[in-house]
Amino acid sequence: MKKKIMLIVPMLHQGGFERVCVATARLLDPFFDVYIVMFDSKDIAYNIKGLNVIDLHMGVKQELVGKLFNVLRRSFAVRRLKKKLEIDISYSFGPTANVVNVFSRRKEQVWSGIRSYMDMENKRKVSLLCRLSDKILCCSKMIEDELRSEYRCRKAMTLYNPLDVEEIRKKALAEQPRLPWEEDDYVIVSMGREDDVKGYWHLIKSFSLVKKEMSKARLMIIGDGNFEEYRNLAKKLGIADDVYFPGMKKNPFPYLNVGRIYVLSSHYEGFPNALLEAMTLGIPVISTDCMTGPREILKKKYKDNMKCSQENGKRRLEADYGILIANMNPEKNLEPEIEEEEVLLAEEIKRMMTDKGYYKRYKEAALARTKDFSNSAYVEILKQQIG
Structure with a gap:
């Protein structure tokens, strides 16, 4: 039975x-x-x-x-x-x-x-x-x-959360996303609900710096919410036409697949599914070294090396499977001033966008890492526990 x-x-x-x-x-x-x-x-x-x-x-x-x-x-x-x-x-x-x-x-x-x-x-x-x-x-x-x-x-x-690699890739090709831009070669993408914990104001401000040097750069944030305060921030920064909020999608993967790089700007996470989903599509990732999840995903041994932080001077880490940067200020600031931590993120984005060898390294690393997370491994662990 x-x-x-x-x-x-x-x-x-x-x-x-x-x-x-x-x-x-x-x-x-x-x-x-x-x-x-x-x-x-x-x-x-x-x-x-x-x-x-x-x-x-x-x-x-x-x-x-x-x-x-x-x-x-x-x-x-x-x-x-x-x-x-x-x-x-x-x-x-x-x-x-x-x-x-x-x-x-x-x-x-x-x-x-x-x-x-x-x-x-x-x-x-x-x-x-x-x-x-x-x-x-x-x-x-x-x-x-x-x-x-x-x-x-x-x-x-x-x-660990299960990852259906083949299904994600299949869904990513299932439809053509509707975008407000004709060119989409330099899209920075992030995915998650509208929530202060996601730190999206940092991402938008960093993108404004990227945009000054890369005219074709775009930013897309996929997820549930009206994002009105972030739309207003984009207007203040003069980048409203280059930031797109497509909303919640039952199949978000065609939109995610448009991204050239994926950025996670959260202050907290559990185990960020969207980060792994982006990596499944071969998208290099930049993430805050927040608690918890990103470090375990992007490093082979997550306890090795000091955690990235502004205080200890270790502001960034070229990890095994992606880039970790110091966690950013959790206090929401919707004014257009740019802080040093946002400059740091912008520099990481620009390097990943423009350095072909660097980009290729982390694209291949992302694809390699997703093999370690699979539905079959998840099921086997659960079956053993259920007995």
Whole structure:
């Protein structure tokens, strides 16, 4: 008899752990009975055809009392489903789903997924998960190391996000993206939702410096949001016509594939899927040395060498598979002044754009690295853990 696996997720809107949830369901489906339980089906951005999906119709509440009541409602509903479906393992994605998962425990194994370093900021919640979970699946070694050292949590293990290399490349060629430019040889691309943690104001300011020396350079930021304040910043910098926000795309890969280089300007990440997706398409990458993920992706041994930072003077690192630069100021500044850290990023972009040997080196390195992340490796680890 197949074991029954429940995957719990708040929504299936565009996002990293939502994508991993759907991918996990598809990858495990041939071997187990898999159910996705979601709190609200509004704005589903992923293909769930053929999957067993249960919508609790319990959306977000804004006020504190409503939020607490929602946790209880969701927990009771999930507990009833666990009993009805005779679930063997429940695996949750994201902070709110993790809390519901541990509160709805019956006889099954409870696995909590920590998919972002920001999930570590609430120490009480992390301690709760360490106590009440049977396993904590981390998307990076750095998160696992911190759980083991700071919380003495021996339940933590690293499970990197799955990467469907062939599917990404196939989707990248599936359609022709609609761009506002005739020439697209020098497009800098980034991908992610509109969120302060992504540091997009730094990227836009750095691009304004690149544009002064490279007239054909363009910037495209793909993801959910209206980006109005960033559009205004581009106007202040005189580059409004050269910055494009195509919005959320169910298939973003044709747009991503236009990029000559990929830049990640985040202050925090879990395990940045978009960075690896760009590398899968042979796009060289420049990333902040933020917590967590980029260093593990771009270096063979992520603990080696001092972390890039302005304070220790190590502002950049030519890593094995891409360029790491010091993390930038997390305080949002939408005024057009340019800081030294933005000059540094602009210099890295210009070098990658213009030095053919350098570009070729990191294009080949990007392609080589993606072989280390595969669906088959992900499935094998999960099958071993499920037993």
